[in-house]
Amino acid sequence: MATIQSVANEPEQHPDVALVERVKTGDISAYDELVRKYERQIFRIAQHITQNREDAEDVMQDAFLKAYEKLDQFQGNSKFYTWLVRIAVNESLMRLRKRRTGKMVSIDEDIETDEGSVPRDLADWAPDPEQNYTQAELAEILRKTIQGLPPGFRVVFVLRDVDGLSTEETAESLGLSVPAVKSRLLRARLQLRERLARYFKRKKVAREKGVKSDVH
Amino acid sequence: MTCTEFLAMLDDMIDNTVSREMRSDLQEHLRGCEHCEVTLNTTRKTIEIYRSHEIYEMPTNLRDRLHKAIMERCKKGC
Numbered sequence: 329m330a331t332i333q334s335v336a337n338e339p340e341q342h343p344d345v346a347l348v349e350r351v352k353t354g355d356i357s358a359y360d361e362l363v364r365k366y367e368r369q370i371f372r373i374a375q376h377i378t379q380n381r382e383d384a385e386d387v388m389q390d391a392f393l394k395a396y397e398k399l400d401q402f403q404g405n406s407k408f409y410t411w412l413v414r415i416a417v418n419e420s421l422m423r424l425r426k427r428r429t430g431k432m433v434s435i436d437e438d439i440e441t442d443e444g445s446v447p448r449d450l451a452d453w454a455p456d457p458e459q460n461y462t463q464a465e466l467a468e469i470l471r472k473t474i475q476g477l478p479p480g481f482r483v484v485f486v487l488r489d490v491d492g493l494s495t496e497e498t499a500e501s502l503g504l505s506v507p508a509v510k511s512r513l514l515r516a517r518l519q520l521r522e523r524l525a526r527y528f529k530r531k532k533v534a535r536e537k538g539v540k541s542d543v544h
Numbered sequence: 545m546t547c548t549e550f551l552a553m554l555d556d557m558i559d560n561t562v563s564r565e566m567r568s569d570l571q572e573h574l575r576g577c578e579h580c581e582v583t584l585n586t587t588r589k590t591i592e593i594y595r596s597h598e599i600y601e602m603p604t605n606l607r608d609r610l611h612k613a614i615m616e617r618c619k620k621g622c
């Protein structure tokens with residue numbers, strides 16, 4: 329158990345720490361490096377929260393600019409990326425509030441839903457279900473499917489499963505508790521699975537017809 | 545183990561954070577329960593498919609725009 333713990337622990341110094349130090353001494357190229365490293369993820373997170381391309385572009389800009397300006401406040405006791413994500417999430421929520429004036433927008437409100445807590449569609453999927461669609465069709469299916477989830481589920485799934493943050497890092501960057509992240513992640517995964525089943529499950533019709541004609 | 549108990553451990557199973565004893569209990573349940581096996585496999589597939597497909601491509605000019613904005617900010621002192 330002790331060995332597993334120590335392996336899971338952070339190494340002494342994350343490579344971003346050195347980059348951040350260089351930026352603090354005025355080396356802009358080090359910041360460009362951080363941008364190149366994380367721009368896609370930040371843009372993706374902003375898209376998932378705002379669901380609007382223009383907003384996502386602005387969020388990506390503003391998050392990196394803000395992080396640059398506030399770099400002195402970055403303590404280094406969390407990862408730079410986690411800190412950056414937190415800024416991007418807040419910026420995204422601000423944009424979302426602007427667009428939906430009067431409508432409450434929050435990541436931390438608890439979502440009362442039983443959807444996805446019990447799997448209903450239990451049919452197996454085709455072996456390579458994505459082969460049945462073009463790249464464009466598939467992207468559309470994936471976008472439509474995840475857009476149907478509550479924002480708080482979406483962002484947990486993206487940070488944890490697409491970006492690969494740990495549960496603790498996801499909790500930290502969203503200002504959520506670890507149990508809240510865990511419960512959302514399970515429901516997000518199950519809801520996505522349930523919704524994707526519509527497109528990906530094994531089609532039986534053709535085979536059954538084939539069997540019938542064999543009998544004759 | 546019931547299906548509900550299995551489901552409660554689904555994320556730990558996927559994320560590989562279960563103890564050895566728990567894992568063998570879960571695997572035993574899987575051997576006798578097609579429903580949970582399908583749920584586990586298709587949930588894994590769901591994650592994999594989202595991980596391997598970028599559904600929001602970042603516009604290519606965005607980085608340059610950002611770089612300019614940072615340089616602008618930097619002129620005021622950095």
Ligand SMILES: [Zn+2]
Nearest residue numbers: 547550577580
């Ligand atoms: Zn079962």
